[in-house]
Amino acid sequence: MLRLQQVHAGYGGSEVLSGVDLLLREGEVVTLLGRNGMGKSTTIHCIMGQLACRSGSIVFDGCELNDLPAFRRARLGIGWVPEERHIFPNLSVQENLQVAAANFASAQQPWTLQRVYQLFPRLQERVQHAGNQLSGGEQQMLAIARALMINPRLLILDEATEGLAPLIRQEIWRVIEQLKQQGLSILIVDKHIKTLLQLADRYYLMEKGQVVSSGEASQLAQDAGLQARYLGV
Template sequence: MSTLLDVKSLHTLYGSSHILHGVSFSIQPGQAVSLMGRNGMGKTTTLKSILGLVTPRSGTVTFQGEEITQKETWRRMQLDIAYVPEGRGMFHNLTVKEHLQIAARANRKGEKHWDYERVLKTFPRLQERLNNLGTQLSGGEQQMLAIGRALVTNPELLILDEATEGLAPLIRKEIWEVIRTIKDSGISTLIVDKNIQVLKDLCDQHIVLVKGKVVFDGSSERLINELETVESYLAV
């Protein structure tokens, strides 16, 4: 099986601040991978380095065998990568329907497994709010829309930054169920979240960052066996 995403020895700086110190990990096709760590440990910078929103000082990012370290962000998106940002990224002048329709496309293979209708079936609440602006939705509804907007691009890799941050418990549970459905559909996922109890059951592989360094990279079985140690890395 060919590796889908391969991140090797990323060193990323903001000015003179050295944020990532040799971050390396990989994602296989169909895998769900968690990226955990306390606030300020480099999770979002890792995502931005993968997406081209910041340029690493050194190291490489390879997607489906193609090195993309220097590619512009929009070119990476054309390679079937989708991103659900922290804060959801709603367009203030677009309705729910327009958010979904403007993003819809087939993947590079010409496949369209996720379309407008499938997203509405997955998120019935969006069906009720089609003519509302995205900014008029609740936080949970915005997250559903952000995920749906990413899915209609039919990605090979879906990246979710703070997937359930700030959501009510019932909405959080609903989002996790959708993420499991996405995984079961064969889409690889990279998930930033703090809920280790859910992630250990949902994801195949787990990455933990401390001060921009990978301190844990292992399977769910290993995570469970070393849970106390991993939780110590995540404790405030």
């Protein structure tokens, strides 16, 4: 479904990604791991068209993404929950969801307000609240719900549980697990390695802009040495 080959990218004079290779098959949950500043978010920015690749290729569903502007990539069916959430502060919960609503990927069972409220009952209690009146956890739920409203076939989550209270974090994990059960393809970056490796099928481990290890998530879960070396856990 998604294939990155030898992706190079950077900011100004500095190269941040030095030949990233990554593959995600339909229905898979793949996690991208690595310590701070190793290039996880930069890789996602390249997939979403927030940052241009200097060389290499990114193919989604047979379509070369490097030729497409960011909005066309979303239309192909890639939903993105950015690290910074990007909630519209002055729009209500409902309006935040409605501006994203689309059926570009002509899903057979499209996401509706009703379906996302079922997934996040807490959002339904806050429908009329403005984005900036929500707690951090509620904003994160809204960011995920909004990404679902474009009916993605691939959902990309960047640090969706960062800085949240344990109960809210559990709620987010529950939803991601549910989306996986529904067959959604997911690329996920998160710092809660233990939960993440239970959820994911496969992992890619990044170090200084390159993939240094990849394989079955269950294998990494058992490899304390590899985790210590590249993740400091």
